[in-house]
Amino acid sequence: MSALHPPRSLAARLSAGLRPGADGGYLIGAYCLVALVAMPCAALFWLALSGSSANWSHLWATILPEASLVTAELMVGVAVLTGTIGVVTAWLVASFDFPGRRFFSWALVLPLAVPTYIAAYCFVEFLHFAGPVQSALRAILGVRTSREYWFPDVRSLWGAVVILSLVLYPYVYLTTRMVFLMQGRKAADVARTLGASRAAVFAEVLLPLARPAIAVGVTLALMESVNDIGAVEFLGVRTLTFAVYSTWLNRNDLYGATQIALAMLVVIVALVTVERMARRRQRYTLGRADRPQPGSERLAGMPAGLAALACALPILLGFAIPLIVLADDALRRLDQLFEPALWRALTHTVAIASLTGGATVLAGFLMAYGVRLTGSRRLLLATRLAALGYAVPGTVLAIGILIPLAGLDNYVDAQMRAGFGVSTGLILSGSGVAIVYAGLVRFMAMGHGALESGFTKLSPHLDMASRTLGRTPGGTLAEVLFPLMRPALLTAFLLVFVEASKELSATILLRPFDFETLATFVYAQTSRAAFEDGAVAALMIVLVGILPVVILNRSILSETARS
Numbered sequence: 167m168s169a170l171h172p173p174r175s176l177a178a179r180l181s182a183g184l185r186p187g188a189d190g191g192y193l194i195g196a197y198c199l200v201a202l203v204a205m206p207c208a209a210l211f212w213l214a215l216s217g218s219s220a221n222w223s224h225l226w227a228t229i230l231p232e233a234s235l236v237t238a239e240l241m242v243g244v245a246v247l248t249g250t251i252g253v254v255t256a257w258l259v260a261s262f263d264f265p266g267r268r269f270f271s272w273a274l275v276l277p278l279a280v281p282t283y284i285a286a287y288c289f290v291e292f293l294h295f296a297g298p299v300q301s302a303l304r305a306i307l308g309v310r311t312s313r314e315y316w317f318p319d320v321r322s323l324w325g326a327v328v329i330l331s332l333v334l335y336p337y338v339y340l341t342t343r344m345v346f347l348m349q350g351r352k353a354a355d356v357a358r359t360l361g362a363s364r365a366a367v368f369a370e371v372l373l374p375l376a377r378p379a380i381a382v383g384v385t386l387a388l389m390e391s392v393n394d395i396g397a398v399e400f401l402g403v404r405t406l407t408f409a410v411y412s413t414w415l416n417r418n419d420l421y422g423a424t425q426i427a428l429a430m431l432v433v434i435v436a437l438v439t440v441e442r443m444a445r446r447r448q449r450y451t452l453g454r455a456d457r458p459q460p461g462s463e464r465l466a467g468m469p470a471g472l473a474a475l476a477c478a479l480p481i482l483l484g485f486a487i488p489l490i491v492l493a494d495d496a497l498r499r500l501d502q503l504f505e506p507a508l509w510r511a512l513t514h515t516v517a518i519a520s521l522t523g524g525a526t527v528l529a530g531f532l533m534a535y536g537v538r539l540t541g542s543r544r545l546l547l548a549t550r551l552a553a554l555g556y557a558v559p560g561t562v563l564a565i566g567i568l569i570p571l572a573g574l575d576n577y578v579d580a581q582m583r584a585g586f587g588v589s590t591g592l593i594l595s596g597s598g599v600a601i602v603y604a605g606l607v608r609f610m611a612m613g614h615g616a617l618e619s620g621f622t623k624l625s626p627h628l629d630m631a632s633r634t635l636g637r638t639p640g641g642t643l644a645e646v647l648f649p650l651m652r653p654a655l656l657t658a659f660l661l662v663f664v665e666a667s668k669e670l671s672a673t674i675l676l677r678p679f680d681f682e683t684l685a686t687f688v689y690a691q692t693s694r695a696a697f698e699d700g701a702v703a704a705l706m707i708v709l710v711g712i713l714p715v716v717i718l719n720r721s722i723l724s725e726t727a728r729s
Contacts (some may be wrong), residue, residue, distance in 0.1 A: 192728045196533050196548035203555045205609050206566025207431075211319035214424040214571060215239040225425055233426070234407040237433070240398075240405060241388050243327030244334065249380055251331065256376075257368060258477055262463050264470040270341075270477035271582025275719040277484030279711030283396025283666040284325070285705045287334045287697050288399065288488035291495070293320045326403045330391050332484035338383030340719070342464065344377045392433065394561050396689055397673045406430045407671070410561045420565070475530065482668040487706060495701030502702045509621030511682040512706055518598055518683060519667040522605030523659045524614075529606065530614035530658060535647070538629070539578040539622050539639055553614045555607035561602050567676060571595040571603075589693075591600050604672040609665055613658040618653025621647075660718040664711050682709070 169642075180525045277285075293299050295312055309315055319325065373380075398405050407424060414423035465473055502508050533549040536542075555563070571594045579590045594600060624647060632642040670685040677686060684707045691700030 170573060172189040177397075182535065192591060195720050196536065196552060197531065197684060199529055199552035199610070202603070203552050203610070205241050205570050206607065208566075209494075209701065210427055210431075210562065210566040213421065213565070214428050216421065222529035225422055226412040227411050229413070229426065232430060233404055233406045234429070236403060237392065237405045238390060240330075240403065241433075243324070244331050244387055244391045245384050247331035248335040248338050249384050251335040251452070252383055253342050253373070253376070253380060255344055255477050255480060256339050256343035257372060258473045259394055260343050261372075262465050262473060262604050264465040264473045266474050266477070267314060270481070272716060272719050273481050274339055274477060275336045275715055276481060276712065277333045278403075278664065279658075279708050279715045280333045280488050280660040281396070281670070281707060282330055282333055282390070282394045282683075283330050283400065283670055283692075284454065284707060285484070285488050286491070287688075287692055288319055289329050291697060292487055292491050293317075305361065305509045321401045322402055326398055326401045329401070330385075330397060333482065334387040334390055335480060335484070337381060337386040341379040341383040341386075342376050343530070345379045356494060360456050386675070395561055395674075396627060396685075396692075400692060404708050406433075407561050411671075411675075412564075414565070424565055427565060489705075492701050492705040495698045496705045497561075499698060499702055502699075507682065507688065508706075511684050511687040511703060512710075514598070514681060515683045515685070515707070515710065518601050518605070519663045520603045521598075522609065522666040523662040524615035525602060526609050526662045527617070527655060527658045530610060530617045531651075534614060534707075535643060537618075538626070549614060549653050549666065552610040554662045555610050556647060560604065560669060560673075562607060563608055564675035566674045567600055567607075567672075568595060568605055569602055583709070592678075594705075596675075598678070598681065600676040601673055605662070605666045605669065608669075608672065612661045612665065616652055616661060617656035620651050620657075624650055641645055643650065657718060659709075660714040661719055663712045664718070667710055668707060 255270070255274050259267055259274070272600075291297060294499075298315055300312075303315065303317065304310065307315055324457070352507045355439070392405070392407060394405075395407050395411055399411070407430065410430070411424045413426060414421050529552075533552065537546050537549060572592070575592045575595050578593065582588050582590045594603075627644055628646055628650075632646045633639075637645065668685060670689060672690060673683055674686050678699050682690070684703045687703040688700040688707070691697060691703075
């Protein structure tokens with residue numbers, strides 16, 4: 167297997183028609199992106215260090231120990247459960263043939279369309295005292311009050327672990343399935359030929375092979391768990407993210423909030439380090455013999471039934487139940503379909519998600535192509551730094567963005583008042599620009615990662631051959647590389663679009679006055695203990711995410727099949 171590296175030597179760069187130092191323009195662009203990412207973090211550090219030492223003492227004595235412990239327990243639980251569900255389902259659909267396998271292979275991605283906070287609202291309604299589960303249980307047991315029987319409380323830490331895992335396991339499923347499809351089949355066949363059982367093949371061959379992919383998927387799920395504010399607040403789980411939000415808005419202590427945020431960054435940087443180390447071990451190209459091959463070992467009888475059940479349960483719990491609950495509540499509030507506020511929220515959601523996706527893909531594409539074109543290690547390092555924004559939770563990012571944008575708005579307004587007697591108001595922090603900026607910083611890793619992966623699958627000899635035939639770098643990009651990169655571009659855009667349309671943590675803090683997205687609309691209704699009033703909007707969020715998720719799944723499979 168050949169290493170996936172662009173040409174880096176001077177001779178190779180000259181053979182491609184490049185002169186030394188041709189990376190200057192791309193370096194400037196990359197450094198600008200790094201500055202955009204660094205600005206919120208720098209503002210966060212500055213504000214946190216501006217607080218008094220008494221704040222730190224109070225936080226260490228009262229808030230940080232408990233919130234850190236709860237966050238750690240949540241992360242451990244989510245890591246174990248998402249890893250288990252994602253790996254087992256990926257192994258089944260990639261290695262075996264059983265009834266419904268083709269359906270399960272794409273349907274297992276559907277929970278990704280359900281935001282964590284909506285899943286929490288739905289499960290609480292589904293499992294509470296008046297819900298269908300406890301009502302049926304009381305009917306079976308012949309009892310009337312909750313004191314006559316025991317039922318677990320979903321509004322708890324274990325409830326948060328289960329609910330978050332049910333909608334985040336597709337991260338592990340997607341990354342692990344690719345490894346099983348591309349390499350697992352051949353390795354499993356060899357092991358079975360040598361007499362290994364299915365269990366031994368899974369435990370001793372496939373799991374070690376997929377370990378880096380599992381680490382990547384689990385890391386993504388953990389960062390989403392740490393970033394969550396809607397679900398943990400509704401379920402009464404006091405994580406570090408909730409502590410940031412509560413300290414800032416409920417206690418009116420911005421300095422304390424930023425200091426908690428700094429403590430969070432330590433955890434997130436550790437996660438990113440693990441993810442990067444896992445990716446570093448996945449440096450290979452795929453030959454024709456490594457193309458994805460669907461599972462060929464046919465299951466029958468009890469094993470087939472158990473495999474189908476194992477794949478059906480995550481879809482039922484992570485997607486079908488929330489969808490049924492939302493549809494049931496939405497049918498009672500169909501009058502909301504005639505409310506202009508709901509359609510404005512839908513328009514804002516699609517617009518913000520589209521702008522964020524477009525801006526992120528454009529920036530990520532230029533940086534990834536710059537690395538390929540120039541082979542510059544400085545540019546590669548700069549793009550790596552620009553992708554670290556995903557490590558910053560939305561709540562933390564919102565604080566860091568508000569400070570410099572509000573300062574810039576105030577400066578421009580003061581200059582315009584002094585020079586022209588005109589007030590410009592809050593141009594940046596008082597508009598959707600701040601939300602798009604937050605999305606660009608936060609989801610750059612997703613967009614750039616998908617595009618970087620797409621470029622690494624194209625041989626550098628394509629560029630050289632095009633340049634030998636007289637094409638400029640721009641002509642090579644437009645006529646050769648861009649058509650081949652369309653699947654990766656679509657994948658990157660859909661990844662960012664889906665995540666941006668669900669984003670709540672940053673949006674709820676950065677949105678202008680009277681600016682609602684579907685996520686903030688649902689959050690506002692739920693905060694007033696009126697989830698039914700937000701059911702139509704919640705259902706819209708899921709429906710908006712379903713089609714991109716399905717297209718994303720097919721795009722990833724198609725892109726891998728062409729590798």
